[in-house]
Amino acid sequence: MTGLATRLAARNIARRPVEAALVVIGSLLGTAVIVAAFVVGDSFDGSIRNIARAELGPIDEIVRVRASAAELGRRVGQLEDRLAHTSIAHVDGLLPAQIAGVVLSNGRRGDAAIAEPNACVMEVEPAAVRRFGRDPDLTGFATIRHQPDPGTLYVRDDVARRLEVAPGDSITIHAYGTSSTLRVARVVPRVGVAGHCAALVPSGTILELDAAPRAPTDAALAPSGVVFVSNDGGLEDSARYSADVVRQLRRATRDFDAEVQSAKATTLDNAERTGGNLRTLFSAIGGFSVTAGVLLLVNLVVMLAEERKRELGVFRAIGLRRAMVWRSFCIEGLVYAVSSATAGLGVGIAVGQLVVAGANRILRDPDDPFTLSLTLRTPSLLAAAAIGAGISALTVAATSGRLARFNVIAAIRDLPDPPRPRRRRWATVVAVFGAVMGIGAFAIGWATATGWLLLGGPVVTMWSLNVVLARRFSTRLVVTTAATLVVGWCLAVFPLFPDQMSRPSIGVFVEMGLILVAAAVVHATHLDRIWARLVRHLTTRGRGVSVHLALSSPLARRFRTGLLLAMFSLVIFTMAFLGAFASILAGSATSGARDISAGFDLIVDSNPSNPLSAATLRARPEVAEAVGLVRGSAEFTNRYQPEPTRWAMTGVDDSFIRSGAPTLLARARGFAGDREVFRELTRDPNAIVVDAEFLQSGSAPASEQPRVGDRVAARNRAGERRTFRVIGVLRSDYAFHGSLVGATTARSFLAPAAVENRLFVRLKPHEPATMVARRLSATFVDNGVSARTFPALVRDRLSETTGFIGLMQAYLGFGLVIGLAGLGVVMVRAVRERRRQIGMLRAMGTSVRTIRAAFLLESTFITAQAILIGLSLGLLTAWLVVVRSGAFSDAAVEFRVPWATVLALAIIPLLAALAATVVPAARAARIRPAVALRDVG
C-alpha cells in the first residue's frame, strides 16, 4: 500500500512540475534565510578568532611594565627573571620584548602621504621567539632568523599595503616628539608574534626615539616592556588555562607595578559574543522572512490540495484510506523539503557572502583594520539546512493532515467542507489549560521581569478563552474582540510595566511583531461586511464591476487571504520598524553632538605616544582656544559589577567648562547646574561623573544602571585603590570619556599611563569647522591626529549601527521576495482556477479590460492592506519600544517618522505586486470564452 502512496505522490509532482517548482522555491528561500544567518554568525566568529592566529599565535597572556626607554631593558629583564624563577602551572614559554606606540607614515608629500595613526613597533630577539611556545609556525618567525639590520625594519604585510610601500622604500616612525626614518628590508606576514605590531625594528630604535630632547609639556605615553606568556596547548585550547595563569602571574608580580592581561581568552570570548549576537540578530530578523516562507508554503500546499480535492474524493470513495492520502502528501512534502534544503543551502551561502561583503563596507574604519572573511562551518550549515528542511516538512505534513480529513461527498461535489462536529470536552480542557498557562506565564514574567512571558501570557489566555466563548457568541464577534484586546494589550504593556519591560530583547520585539500582525490580519479578514457596503456604494453608482470582482475573491477566501496578508505585513512591519529605528538614531545625532560638545567646535585626538600639545594648536590662527583632556584607564568595580572591569577615565580642569559643559542625565542634589558638577570634579579628588553605560557589557536591566550617589572602587596599575562617589551621569558619551574626574586626580592616579592626547577646540568666529578639522588632520599627520566636528564624531559612531540596520533591511528584502513570489503564485493559480468563471463573465459581456483590471486590483487590494498593516504597526512598535519603553532613555531620543522608508515601503511593494500580477492578469484577459466554457470541472 505504501507503493500506492508513493505512486500517487510521484504522479502529482510530475503532473504539475511548475507548482512543484514553486513549492520548492518557497521553502528554498526560507532555508536560505536561515543558512545565511548562520553563515554571518560564523563569519564574525571566525574572523575575530582569526585575530588570535594573526596577532597572538602562542601568546596567551601579556605582562606589561611601563618605563622610560632607558630603564625599560633592565625592568623587562627583572620581570622575566622573576617569572622564570617562579613555578607557574600550565605555562610553557616566556618571551621578553619592547613595544612602543607610534605613528607610521610613508614620508611622501601631498596626497601620496599616508599614515597609520595608531600603530606599534616591537623589538624582539628572533631566536627567542622561535623557542617560544610549542610550534614555531604559530609565531610567524619560522623564516625570520635575524633582527632587522640597523637603519631598516620589517613591516607587516597589511600595513605595507595600506602605506603603499615595498622593500627598499622608507617608513618614518613618529613618537615622543621626534621621528626616525628606516628602510623597509622585508615584508612579513600577519601571523603570531610577527603580527602583533605593525613593524619589527632593530634593538635600540625605541631608546633612540625616547632619548631625543623634547619640551617638558609634551608628556607622552611611555614605551612598554612586555613578557609574553604561552600556556600549554595549541592555538585555541591554551586559552582555557588563562584565568588560572593570570591569577598566578598577578601573584608573582605583585611588587612589580606590572599589568597582567589575558590576551587570547579575551579575544576568543569577544569572538563568541559578537558572533553569537549577530547570529541571534540575523536569525531573529530572518525569522520574519522564514515565517513568510512558511506561510507561502502553507498557502501552496492548501491550493495544491484543493485542486486535487475532487480527485482525492473519488479515491476516498473507492476505498483509499485517509492515512494513505496523508502519507502520499507527506511523501510529496518530503521530496520538496529535501530538494529545497539542498538548493537553499547554496542560495543561503551566496546570501551570507553578500551580507559579509556588505558588513565589510560598513566596518571599513581607518583606525581598525578588522575585516570579515566568509567562514563556512559544516556543522552550522548542516544544522541550518536541517532546520529549513524540518520546517518545510512539518508544514507540509501538518497542512496535509488537516486536508486529508475532508468530507468525501463534499469533495466530489466540490462543496465547502461542512463544519465538523467539535470534540467539545477536549477543546474545553485544552482551552482552560491554555488560559491557566497564559496567566501563569504572565505572573512569572511579572515577577522575574521576563518581558516575553509577560507580553505573551495574556495573549495565550485570550485566544484560549476564544475557543469557549465562540460557542456562546458568534465567531466573528469573539475573534475580532480578542484581536482588538490583543492590540490594546501590546499598546499598554510598556506604560503599564515600565520596570519589567525596560530594555526589551530582540526576541520580545519579534514576539510583539508577530502578535500585532496576527491580530491586525484577523481584523482585516473580518472587515468583509464593511468592504461589501463600500463596494455596493461604488457599483450602484454605475462603476466598479472590476472592484466588485477584485474584492469578492479575497474577502470570500478568508484563510488564503489571511496567509498572504500575514506574509506581506510581517516583512513590511519589520522594515518599517528598522527604518524608524534608524531615523530615531539619526535624529539623536544632533542632540548627541550638542550633549558632548560643551560649547566647543572640534574634538582633536592624537596618538598617545606622540600627542599634539594644546600649546601647538593655540598657536594656530584659526584657533581661539584649545583645552587638553587627560586620558587613561583603570579597573573598576561597583554595585552591579563585582568583576574588575577596565574602563576609560578622563581628567578635566576648569578651562573645560569655561563656556559650557556636557549634558548630564542626572546630577547629585545641591548642584545648580551641570557646570557646577564638573567644577566640583576639580575640587573633590573622590568625585566622579560616569557615562550611562558605565561598567556594562551589552544591554542591562534598569537596576544595573549607574545612579547618582553610587560608590565606585578603582584600582590603578600600581595596585593602589581609591573610592569615588558618582555626582553625575552623562546623557551621551559618543566621545568615549568613560568616566570623568579632575585633571590632577587623573594625572596622579593614572601615572605613568595618563596622557593629554585629546583636545577640545574652539575656533575663531566664522572659521568653517569641517574644513579646519580636515586641515588639522592633514597638517598633524605625524601625531596621528584625527580632528572632527562633534556632529561628524557622532555620525561616525552611529554609522556602524545605521549601516547594520540597512544591511538587515536588505536581508529582509528576501522576505519581500518571498511575499511577492507568494502573491504571484496565488494569482497564477487564481487565473487557472477561475477559467470557466472568466469565460462566463466574458460571455455575459465583461470587457477584457475589466477582467485585467480585476486581477490587478485584487493583488493591489491585498498588498495595500498589508502595507497599511505593516507600516502602521511597525511605526507604532518603534514608537513603543524606542520611545516609551525607556530602552534608550539614556540617549536623548525623539520619535521621527522615517518618511523615505515609509514612501519606499508604500510604493515599491505595490509596484512589485502589480508587476507580479501583470502576467497572470494578461493571461486571464486572453482567455477565450468559447474555449474556457468547454473546460470540465
Added chain:
Amino acid sequence: MTVSAAPLLSARGVRKTYRSGATETVALRGIDFDLGAGELVMVMGPSGNGKTTLLNCLSGLDDIDSGTVEIDGLDIHALSDRERTEHRARRMGFIFQAFNLIPVFSAVENVELPLLLAGESDRNIRARAEALLARVGLGHRRDHRPAELSGGEQQRVAIARALVTRPAIVWADEPTGNLDSHTAQDILDVLHEVNADGQALVIVTHDRDIGASGQRLVEVHDGRVDYDGPPRP
C-alpha cells in the same frame, strides 16, 4: 407566430473548423439560419455534431472561418472584440449546462452582475435582481452562495441572470442536462414563461419531449442543418 420581414438574427454560409496541431475538425459546414424576435427555437442533434459550436458562432462567443452573422443589422464578426462584448452585454443572455455561477458571489449578486456590466446606473439594480429571483422562485435564497444551492436552484439563478437585462436573445446550451427530469420540467416552464414575454430563445437539448415543446425545431447533423421547421410529432 410569424417570422417578421427583417429577422433579429440572420446567418449565411457560416463555416467553422477547429485546428489543434495537425488535426482539423470541421464543426460547421455552411450554416444558414434566421431568428425572429420573440421566437422559441429548439436545436437538436447527436453529440459532437456541432450544436454548441453553432451557438458559440451565432452569438459571437467564437470566431468563424467564413460566412456572416448579422444581428440588429450589424455583422457581429466584423466588430472588434470590444464592440462585440458590449453588444453581448446589451442584447444577449446565456445559460449553460454547467451553471457557471460566480462562486464567491451570492445569488442576488450573480443576478445583478449583468446590470452592472451593461453600465446601468439605476439605484434599483438590487431591487430588480431580487424581483427576478423571486420570479424564478428563489426569493428566500438570495444571500446564499452557489455552493449552498442545489443544481436546480443554481440553474434558476443562472436563468435569472440571463434575463435580468431583458436581452433580445437568450442562448441556452443544454440547460437541463445536469438535472433530473422533474427539475428539468420546472426549468423548462420558467423558460417558456420568458419566451411568452417576447424574448427570443434558442435552446439546445437532447430531450425529445423538450424538443417537441417549441414552435420551431432545428436539427443539426455533422455540421449541417438537416431539418428546420415545426416540431415533428
